Amino acid sequence: MTEESRSGSRGPSRRAFGGRALALGGALMIGSVPGASAAPEPGSRGGGPASGRARRTTLRRGSAERAGLLPEHLDRLVADAESFLRPSPRHPWYAGAVLLAGRGGTVALHRPIGMAVRYAAYDEKTDTGVELPADRQIPMTEDTVFDLASVSKLFTSLLAVQRVERGALVLEERVTAYLPEFGGGGKRDVTVRQLLTHTSGFRAWIPLYKEPTREGRLRLLWNEVPAHPPGTVYLYSDLNLITLQLILEAITGRPLDALLHTEITAPLGMHRTRFNPPPSWRPSIAATEDARAPWSGLDRGMVWGEVHDENAYGMGGVAGHAGVFSTAWDLAVLARALLNGGAYGPARILSPASVELMFTDFNTAFPGDEHGLGFELYQHWYMGAMATPRTAGHTGFTGTSLVLDPTTDAFLVVLGNSVHPVRTWRSGSAPRVAAADHLARAVPVRPARGRTAWFSGMANDTTATLTLPVVPGAARLTCALWWDTEPGTDAAHLESSPDGGATWHPLPFTVTGQAPGPHPTGTASGWSGRTWHTVTADLPGSATSSTRLRWRCTTDGRYVGRGVYVDALRVLDPSGHPLFDEARPADGARVEASGWVKSED
Numbered sequence: 001m002t003e004e005s006r007s008g009s010r011g012p013s014r015r016a017f018g019g020r021a022l023a024l025g026g027a028l029m030i031g032s033v034p035g036a037s038a039a040p041e042p043g044s045r046g047g048g049p050a051s052g053r054a055r056r057t058t059l060r061r062g063s064a065e066r067a068g069l070l071p072e073h074l075d076r077l078v079a080d081a082e083s084f085l086r087p088s089p090r091h092p093w094y095a096g097a098v099l100l101a102g103r104g105g106t107v108a109l110h111r112p113i114g115m116a117v118r119y120a121a122y123d124e125k126t127d128t129g130v131e132l133p134a135d136r137q138i139p140m141t142e143d144t145v146f147d148l149a150s151v152s153k154l155f156t157s158l159l160a161v162q163r164v165e166r167g168a169l170v171l172e173e174r175v176t177a178y179l180p181e182f183g184g185g186g187k188r189d190v191t192v193r194q195l196l197t198h199t200s201g202f203r204a205w206i207p208l209y210k211e212p213t214r215e216g217r218l219r220l221l222w223n224e225v226p227a228h229p230p231g232t233v234y235l236y237s238d239l240n241l242i243t244l245q246l247i248l249e250a251i252t253g254r255p256l257d258a259l260l261h262t263e264i265t266a267p268l269g270m271h272r273t274r275f276n277p278p279p280s281w282r283p284s285i286a287a288t289e290d291a292r293a294p295w296s297g298l299d300r301g302m303v304w305g306e307v308h309d310e311n312a313y314g315m316g317g318v319a320g321h322a323g324v325f326s327t328a329w330d331l332a333v334l335a336r337a338l339l340n341g342g343a344y345g346p347a348r349i350l351s352p353a354s355v356e357l358m359f360t361d362f363n364t365a366f367p368g369d370e371h372g373l374g375f376e377l378y379q380h381w382y383m384g385a386m387a388t389p390r391t392a393g394h395t396g397f398t399g400t401s402l403v404l405d406p407t408t409d410a411f412l413v414v415l416g417n418s419v420h421p422v423r424t425w426r427s428g429s430a431p432r433v434a435a436a437d438h439l440a441r442a443v444p445v446r447p448a449r450g451r452t453a454w455f456s457g458m459a460n461d462t463t464a465t466l467t468l469p470v471v472p473g474a475a476r477l478t479c480a481l482w483w484d485t486e487p488g489t490d491a492a493h494l495e496s497s498p499d500g501g502a503t504w505h506p507l508p509f510t511v512t513g514q515a516p517g518p519h520p521t522g523t524a525s526g527w528s529g530r531t532w533h534t535v536t537a538d539l540p541g542s543a544t545s546s547t548r549l550r551w552r553c554t555t556d557g558r559y560v561g562r563g564v565y566v567d568a569l570r571v572l573d574p575s576g577h578p579l580f581d582e583a584r585p586a587d588g589a590r591v592e593a594s595g596w597v598k599s600e601d
Contacts, residue, residue: 055340057105067106069442074109077438084431085114091425094399094416096140100328101439103410112140119421122290129421145285145325146415147308149396152324153241157374159259160244165354168251178247185225194230195240196373197362201226202237209314234369238321245320257318267347268333273326276317286417288398328413335404335411359392380486380559382429384436388527401432407530408443440562444601448480448532453567455599456553458560464595467550475574477537477549484562487526490555492564494522500546509537
């Protein structure tokens with residue numbers, strides 16, 4: 001079952017590899033990758049999987065402070081998540097959820113909310129859930145097991161990248177080299193990489209479950225005609241990962257569930273992660289949907305303890321696109337292993353170079369659909385303000401999601417049973433976005449100078465202005481600027497007014513730092529590396545004694561980034577002498593803030 005349509009913003013280019021990342025004869029060769037080791041902020045545990053450090057950090061519970069996080073924002077994360085247990089807007093988004101957030105080796109938040117099992121059925125005539133008696137409802141616990149749905153795709157992708165690393169699989173090889181029958185229907189040129197990045201041309205899915213035999217399902221797949229020529233479009237498809245499963249089973253001679261256990265879950269100690277959980281697990285599993293026509297392709301009643309996805313169910317519960325069950329803690333272990341560069345404690349499941357490939361955008365031809373090998377990248381629609389060009393994650397139709405941010409070394413797991421009692425009750429990804437926004441805000445941004453800096457906030461659909469006083473003789477503005485916004489739609493604008501604030505015009509500026517260069521339109525938008533930059537702006541020659549300067553930040557109504565910070569504001573005369581220094585204001589001259597706040601973080 002596919003998740004909501006993907007939408008996002010432009011990310012880093014795979015062309016930065018300059019041809020240095022190649023899979024030749026199955027041997028993976030990686031050269032240095034520009035920007036792979038993003039400079040962490042002060043206090044950051046970050047550096048990312050390509051930082052060159054052989055980290056084997058393991059998880060422990062601890063305080064927000066120990067994790068380098070601001071505790072009040074984790075409290076708000078929980079409060080917001082609980083609000084979605086109520087009608088939002090008409091029905092609850094989920095019956096319950098388990099939330100887990102951390103940074104470095106510290107899990108600072110692990111909180112169950114709501115119910116794992118609440119409903120016995122769904123009444124389509126009244127559009128209501130038939131609630132179980134109170135004594136038969138089961139609350140969420142930290143250890144509740146969830147049907148991960150499409151988050152399962154990450155495990156199949158990891159297994160594939162392991163085979164690339166070991167020389168048994170080649171990214172640019174045609175699929176027919178491993179599955180000769182696959183070439184029917186015009187699929188002869190589809191490559192392994194295109195399966196991993198959803199650029200094969202496959203349509204989203206086909207009802208394989210209607211075929212009662214494996215042979216019949218394979219026949220449907222072999223004869224499937226691509227909706228588009230391979231490599232020409234991004235189209236998210238379950239068929240890509242089902243095909244990858246078949247490749248893995250063909251080259252290893254082992255079923256996918258056995259590979260998952262021996263290659264990933266057993267080495268990492270993920271003992272509550274598997275396909276087809278046994279009946280003894282059922283009381284600890286979150287229920288999913290009252291599966292009946294017309295909203296479901298199968299008439300199964302309330303699904304509880306078995307895979308929800310119809311095709312995965314038809315394949316015996318073991319499928320490359322869906323079917324893995326897991327807990328929030330186990331997914332946090334996986335996240336930590338990947339942020340470590342493929343290792344966790346004594347175990348290593350991937351090399352740092354292979355993890356780097358998983359977090360590198362291969363879809364530069366399809367802006368907005370950034371994708372590594374298996375992982376989605378830079379998707380604000382569920383990553384919220386955690387989204388950066390290197391933030392990786394995935395969602396699942398049942399209400400699950402995993403987000404990893406190598407730039408801050410933070411990770412977020414949101415596991416909800418949002419199809420309980422029926423899939424039509426929820427839409428969008430608001431709880432995921434809200435949780436990610438709060439975790440992103442919990443990562444502090446230290447002022448560039450002194451104890452505080454101006455912060456624009458992270459509200460949607462707002463305008464915030466930071467206006468300097470009139471400074472006669474002004475020739476240049478300098479300041480420190482930190483920005484991370486939803487690209488293109490949210491921005492920081494530097495403006496000047498020749499008439500004391502009656503009219504405003506863009507003021508071009510130049511930036512030095514991690515993202516250096518001119519900004520001729522006076523605008524900064526997108527991701528700047530989450531570090532401070534120095535801004536210099538020369539005032540126009542027509543500047544008068546009434547000229548004023550301001551920063552204006554705007555956001556739309558959809559998503560936000562981490563926001564904009566301004567510090568060390570100074571106005572200089574033509575000789576470079578300060579006429580106004582925010583740190584030492586004279587004669588009562590003050591910055592006027594509307595929507596901005598002084599933040600210590």
